[in-house]
Amino acid sequence: MVRAGHIKVRIADAPFDPHAEARSFAKTFGGAGAIVTFLGQMRDEGGSVEALSLEHYPGFTEERIQKAAADACHRWPLDGALIIHRIGRLTPGEPIVFVAAASAQRRAAFDAVDFLMDYLKCDAPFWKQEVSEAGRRWIEPRAEDYENKARWKASSETAES
C-alpha cells in the first residue's frame, strides 16, 4: 500500500508542461517497473470552440480527488500517483488533465490511471463551460462517462453516503 505522501493532487490555474511532469514522476519512482501516464487536452472540435472555462470548489475538490487516489491505492499495488487538473480559461490543444501511476506491475498502473480518469470525468467537483461563437454552454457528463465509471465497483472510500 502506498503512503499518502506518494499521492499528489494539484489544481493548476495556469498552463503546465505534462512532459516535464512525466519526466519528473518517472525519476521520483525510478525503482517502479511500470509508469503509465495519461494526458487529456482540449479538443478543437473542428474550430467551433474558442475556449473552455473550468471551475472547482477549492479545498473540497482536492480532498475528493485525494480520496479517489487513496481508493486506487487500495485497489492496486501502486508506488505513487499524480493528478494535475487545470482550472480557468483554456484554449484548444492545452493540457486539461494529467494522471500518472507508478507500480511494479504494468496492469496495476494502467488500471489505476483508467479508474482515476473515469472518476475525474463525472465524480470530481469541476464545472466546465464551453465558449463558442454561439455563446456559452455548461457541459455535463455524457451517458458514456457514467457507464465508464460504473465499470468500477463502488468502495467505501469513494461512496458518498
Next chain:
Amino acid sequence: VTTRLLFFGSLREKAGGAERIVEIPRGVDTIASLVDWIAADDDMLKAALLAPLVRVAVDQEIMVDRKEPLRPAEEVAFMPPFSGG
C-alpha cells in the same frame, strides 16, 4: 450562525451570484426547507436547486438525503453535475 451559501456552475447564474452570506432562521432545519427559504420568491431557482442531479455539501460533506436534519453549518454548497477531465 452565519452561513455561506455557495452556488457552482450553472447554479451560480441561476442564483445571481457565487455566494450569499445568510443567517439561516430557526425552523429551517433540512436541505429541503433551506431551499424553500432561499428560493421563496424564485420558482426557477427552487426547481434548479432541487433537481435530482444537484449535489449538496454541508461543510464540505455531501448530504444525500434532503430531509435529513441540517446542523448549524458554516458553508452549504449547491453543485450541479460535475464535469471534469
